[in-house]
Amino acid sequence: MKIDLTDTTSSKINKALVQGRRALGTPAVGMVLTMIIVTDEENAYDSLRAAEEASHEHPSRTLVVIKRHARTLRDRTRPHLDAEVRVGADAGTGETVVLRLYGEVSDHADSVVLPLLLPDAPVVVWWPVDAPDNPSKDPLGALAQRRITDLYAVEAPLAALETRVASYAPGDTDLAWTRLTPWRSMLAAALDQARTKVTSAAVESEAENPSAELLARWLQARLHVPVERVVSGGPVVTAVRLGTARGEIVIDRPEGPLATLTLPGQPPRTLALKVRPTSELIAEELRRLDADEMYAIALRGNGVKKEGKGRG
Template sequence: MITELTHTTAGRINKALTEGRANGSGGSGMVLTLVVVTDEENAHDAVKAATEASREHPSRILAVIKRPARGSRRRGEARVDAEVRIGAEVRIGADAGSGETVLLRLYDEAVDHAESVVLPLLLPDAPVVVWWPADAPAAPAEDPLGALAQRRITDTHAVDEPLRELAARAASYAPGDTDLAWTRLTPWRSMLAAALDQVRATVTSAVVESEPGNPSAELLARWLTERLRVPVEQRATDGPVVTGVRLYTGSGEIRIDRPVGVTATLSITGQPTRTLALRVRSTAELIAEELRRLDPDDAYAAALPTAVTPPSPPRANPEPEHA
């Protein structure tokens, strides 16, 4: 069931939700509320990803789509339009929707007071997660919408200057903050930890290879610096994203390479080279991972402020990508 409301209020939206639940949508049984804060350009892809993630974590989705006055158009009276989608039969493209999705389009003055529209729509016993797919506030925890949430998700990879944005995330960090640039590293961190368990030697230095300015590579280098207490160099490659990590020990080298494709090679001195699954995951998979936990991510917090060596340019005669 889809209900469209124009020039509406939070009260009317809640009434539509209540009527939908009475027809068996089960929205009140959702495990959490995911608030997606975006603009019109990114709204479709963001809601689609949130909907796919809700298959694993049943969630109410509130999409706050901001449409401020632009250019010469004068700011007008505050206005809220809503599209209330109820029931598992609701679809976005070819993807089954969550039990309850509300698209909130905020115009003009209403853009500055999004929390007053969202707050009445929250359920008292359900945790709240806020996700900014693109442009996030400088201090997510201090943002009026971010202040409503137990977890706040940003994505430094989606902005024009990722490393500057990462510096802002470090300066404003509060428990509950996380970033999809960090979430993308989960397979890399798991593989590196497993590889180190196979080597009885101390790591003396490390190298992270990636496309220039990649925030995941920056965070990976910071994490290695913080965990291993060794110098970590960054080297620029053609990408895409993180393409390799090398750990140097007294007994040889541990090396993971993923220049292209969905697999990587793990090379450890004195052992056969192995092929590992290491594909680039979709945004929906990243959001689903973040929804599995609502407690603060201490590893992310520890990696954020750690300084690392600036990336060096590609070598004139680079070594082969695979050992």
């Protein structure tokens, strides 16, 4: 069910949500959080689709905040708010409100959103693009327990990463870090099996890859060894090599969903290591809303050598 509201207010939007639930016989209970997506019109559809897929695991009220550029003289001279309310099958397993803010209303998005938050429930803010330099100080970010950014959406991701280091606050996280969860799990399992001390490390990826940089910093901070960044021809993170006295521990994924794990003295084995869609990344981030201490450690890791020449 969809309800379109033109030149509206937060109070009228709340009434429309109640109206929609009553029409469908759907209670408001069961939703566990409020997800705020701050995006532009171009990226709104894909972002909302990812959030709705994640809502099957985490039923939520999703508020999409789109700050519209004025296209007519009327838009420039008269600030207003338009909304699209979705309940039932049109909103995943929760409720969705698409908010389009015009004129000066765009400068007060937090005042528009605040009355629409679920009472006594956590708030998560996600910026698929154009994240603020300091998410926790942003008016919308200040409402949230969890703030999600994505360095993959930035033109200069490594420069933006340094900005994230300076502005980090508990509750901040980035999808470039979330993409590394399978890599970190496999590396931890490989080290448990190898039971040998690591003396060096290298992370291979395309140039300027933020996930590879975070992985290198995490390895340096946890293993206390020098970590080399190596530029490879493949996309995203393609390999991690850990040097030991007994030989290299290697996870190699040049392309596709499969990786090869090599341990000293053991035959290579094939592992599943696919590139996950955004909906899976968001669902993972919503499973725990406390501070991600490992992300903070990875951000602040140091001693990573600059990119070297590719192998082979």
